[in-house]
Amino acid sequence: MPTAPRTPRRSLVTGANRGLGLEFVRQLLAHGDHVVATCRHPARANALNRLVGEHPGRLHVLPLDLADARSHAELARELPLVIDGLDLLINNAGVLHSGERFGHVPPAQLDDSLRTNASGPFLLTQALATHLADGGKVANLSSVLGSIGSVEGFHTPSYAMSKAAQNMATALLARALHERSIAVVALHPGWVQTDMGGSGAQISAESSVRGLLQTIDGVRLADTGRFLDWQGTPLPW
Template sequence: MNARPAPRRCLVTGANRGIGLEFVRQLLARGDRVVAACRRPARAHALNQLAGEHPGRLHVLPLDVAEPKSHAELARELPLALDGLDLLINNAGVLHSGERFGQVPIAHLDDSLRVNASGPFLLTQTLAPLLASGAVVANLSSELGSIASAAGFHTPSYAISKAAQNMATALLARALAERGVAVLALHPGWVQTDMGGAGAQVAPADAVRGLLRVLDAATVADSGRFLDWRGRAVPW
């Protein structure tokens, strides 16, 4: 496993709850500097409490990942908090539950693609000038976006958007390779969050701990891979 210098300069999207919030907690505990982005910072009470506990090391900034104008605003504000990025965690996502074949509204598909696929791709493109050589971009994907593993008609707008996000990961890996930047698609497991639901099996702390081990070990040679929270390859 490669040793990563600390403190790293990190950006986490969708950081106000669930896996994103747990990433912020664990990165701070490791001594890293973090920008936590979410749609409504004023309502992100847990993040704001953490910012008070870690003055100068955690900044909470607004971001609507579905809106390119918001990406540009974040890119303008980010240098006031960090002088570059060593780790970009594209975590923000949406899942529309209760979909059934014949009753999947186009609004669900459009929203899912904007948030889960277009958003991470366009945000990474916008922030690319700030990525340091040797930086890592982590796109939080899902095994539900694995075409090879499709076993039923489940959460179609989510699954389609995550499959599209996986292609975005592959393309970004190639675009950023000459910069020495690794881009990974990561499956966090079925995590006990609002999105994961009551039947989920993996605690957020365990999922994030595993994902950080994967990211710590990542090099540009791993760029474009699809891995789970235990470091195992996930079929495309």
């Protein structure tokens, strides 16, 4: 039997000007969703702005600096002007400082990673909570590098530590939003061929996002607070 078409959602994607974020926007639009895409500099987001022209009325691009709480508040004020609520929040934006070695991890890089990758998604979700529909979903893009149970060496410490902290934020948000039947999950996208993942990565952004959206579609309230990979397989904390 053919699969019934999925009901269009009202979705918001952070870090949507490139990589996984841009691919999320493309695939959500292809599914018929109404999408709000955020990035720090919308005027420079050429690919996003082309999509706005291709999907009139279904894609809106708004500014967001994830590391700035004032920007969260401004987004929360602007959101009702373009959309009447959110069924899905995808906290995709993040930062990775490469080349870190033990004994030479700059404090500024650690602070920036924690502020962007952990505090940012937590505080943004808090700021947008009143706009989330009961029964909606929050997907936090995490990483297996944030899995304490999977540590195999001293790799990208500021990124790994910030993603581990983000995982705790996922668990806490899952508890805070449970009474509204909002499921919150941490998702590992795999090693993806993006600017962050590099050209030697294993999977394309298109394949990763397709799997991530299938996993998100399958998430129920009983799954809230879980850590899953792009194919829906549970990961160790």
